[in-house]
Amino acid sequence: MHKVGLVLGGRRILHDVDLGVGKGQIVTLIGPNGAGKTCLVRVLLGLIGATEGQVNRAAGLRIGYMPQRVMVDEVLPITVGRFLTLGGRASRQRQEAVLRETGVAHLMGQPVQSVSGGEMQRVLLARALLREPDLLVLDEPAQGVDVGGQAEVFRLIANIRDRYGCGVLLVSHELHLVMEAADSVVCLNQHVCCTGRPEAVSRHPEYLRLFGHPSEARGLAVYAHDHDHRHDLHGCVVSDQGQGEREKVQGDKP
Structure with missing residues (x-):
């Protein structure tokens, strides 16, 4: 996925998003409500078309999708x-x-x-x-699971990744659990705010404005990043040129 943008009903949902998931890699997508996470997943799955950019999938790629919820x-x-x-x-x-x-x-x-x-x-x-997917896309897999069962769900996902050797794109708000298992984390707020590996832990003020202090949740990892804008307390972009550039998620693109 390269420089993907999405406009729906005249409203900008995604802008200039780069995202790649390699074989055997767990990439966790996080962000506040309204950040465009579910729309990004739908673009990846081909359920809606991107307004800008490219979505490249490996030939013959098998995708397994777990939606956030199903009503029966x-x-x-x-x-x-x-x-x-x-x-x-x-x-x-x-x-x-x-x-x-x-x-x-x-x-x-x-x-x-x-x-x-x-x-x-x-x-x-x-x-x-x-x-038997090559790529497993999971939208909020711990939805409706009590706190005691959430860690078990994410351990199960890691075990499945190991058995199948598949890439995993995991959307979640359970930061304190997900980040411990992730190989790479992407923070989305209509664009990629920050991205990095779990061991690249820092306490960037813009990240903290979105998610709070890491001491508030056991195991929470904060990812170092630089980019050319700031966010206000509501997560909205504030223009501020010349502040560096985003890091990109590494790995083979599906």
Whole structure:
């Protein structure tokens, strides 16, 4: 993804975004509400077209996508096993295999409406694994999971990355958990504010204005960066020329 921009309904959503995810790499995308994270994911998936820039995907790339949430009508008679195959086909053996991988094999014959929020996130992850993806795109995978289960979800994602050797693009607000497992972090606020590796920890004031002090959350890592603008307390861009340049996420682009 190179210099991607997006305008919807006359409103600028994304501007000049560079993003790459390499094989076996976990890239975490963070940013405040309204930063354009979900729209960026949709551009990457080809669900909406970029207004500017390029999205390059490797030939034959298989993508597994886990949406932020799925609403299932309470009166719809559908089991977890049937839900896995909506929009595609998979053998029962493969369905059972991915549910085992995500730790919810016992839910195979259960109504979707009967599973808990944490169980549903694992079902959605299992569905994303059905195609044995080269790239796994996860939008808020810990949504609806209690604090005790969040770390387990991110450990599961890291284990899946190791087994499949796939790249992972992970969108999350759970900074204190996600950053510990990430190979690279991209902070988005309509444009790339900062990017870096977890060990490149700093306490840049612009980052802190968005997310607070790292001592407020165990394991939170703050990433060193320089760029040619400042943000106000609401995260809006304030023009300020000559302040350096952004670092770029490294790695093969899908």
